[in-house]
Amino acid sequence: FDCFSSARAVGETGKVIGVDMTPDMLSKARENATNGGFANVDFRLGEIEHLPIGDNTVDVIISNCVINLSPDKQAVFNDAFRTLKPGGRLAISDVVAVAEIPAQVLNSPQYYCSCAAGAAPVNELERMLAAAGFETIHIHLKEESKELIREWFPGTGVEEIFRSANIQARKPLDR
Numbered sequence: 371f372d373c374f375s376s377a378r379a380v381g382e383t384g385k386v387i388g389v390d391m392t393p394d395m396l397s398k399a400r401e402n403a404t405n406g407g408f409a410n411v412d413f414r415l416g417e418i419e420h421l422p423i424g425d426n427t428v429d430v431i432i433s434n435c436v437i438n439l440s441p442d443k444q445a446v447f448n449d450a451f452r453t454l455k456p457g458g459r460l461a462i463s464d465v466v467a468v469a470e471i472p473a474q475v476l477n478s479p480q481y482y483c484s485c486a487a488g489a490a491p492v493n494e495l496e497r498m499l500a501a502a503g504f505e506t507i508h509i510h511l512k513e514e515s516k517e518l519i520r521e522w523f524p525g526t527g528v529e530e531i532f533r534s535a536n537i538q539a540r541k542p543l544d545r
Contacts, residue, residue: 372434373399377408387428388413389421419445423453433462435534438488443495447502454541460504465489466535468511475528484522486532495537504539511535 373388380386388411390396399413416422418433419442431450440446450460467489481487490498492509499507515534523529 372432373411373413374402374406374408376432377411380410382410384410386411387423389416389418389423391415391417419449421449421453425452426455428453428458429455430459430461433464435464435485437462438465438485438490439482440488443490444498444501447498447504451502451504451541451545456541456545457543458541460499460537460539460541462537464535464537465532466495466509466511466537467491467531468533469531471531475531481523481528486519486523486528489532492535499537499539503541503545505542506538506540508538509535510538 373386376386377384386408388399390399390413393415396413396415402408403411403413414422418436418440431454437443437446447460454460465485468491471487471489475481476487478487492511495509496507512534515532516529518534519532520529
């Protein structure tokens with residue numbers, strides 16, 4: 371849905387690339403693009419650590435709660451940096467850790483599949499983005515997400531560990 375919303379925003383002269391790692395999801399996305407008349411959307415098979423996109427070709431990268439699922443977040447940010455044009459922007463929403471994640475949460479398939487156990491601490495995200503080469507890094511915690519997280523895992527107290535965040539960064543113009 372993010373791709374189709376973006377397709378409307380960039381208009382007929384713009385292009386949107388969606389990446390998914392499963393052929394079934396690609397088939398469904400392509401079918402929806404055809405049915406919706408979205409000629410400016412291209413869906414590609416790939417992983418977020420190795421995007422099937424050329425160097426310095428993308429203006430903006432958006433992502434909605436998938437980076438926390440990657441075991442190699444540094445590779446995700448490095449590859450995003452590679453694909454962005456100089457001055458390009460990264461604008462993602464993800465689950466982040468605001469406190470230490472206990473071992474029982476880290477080792478729980480339930481928490482991992484719920485986008486929690488793979489959340490990176492805010493300071494680590496800032497470090498990884500800077501290490502990839504990004505500048506103007508902003509991580510805005512959505513405090514209201516605490517209530518939603520409480521509903522996901524009632525009675526566990528993990529709402530004190532996780533938040534949803536908007537994460538923005540820019541590739542320098544000279545890179």
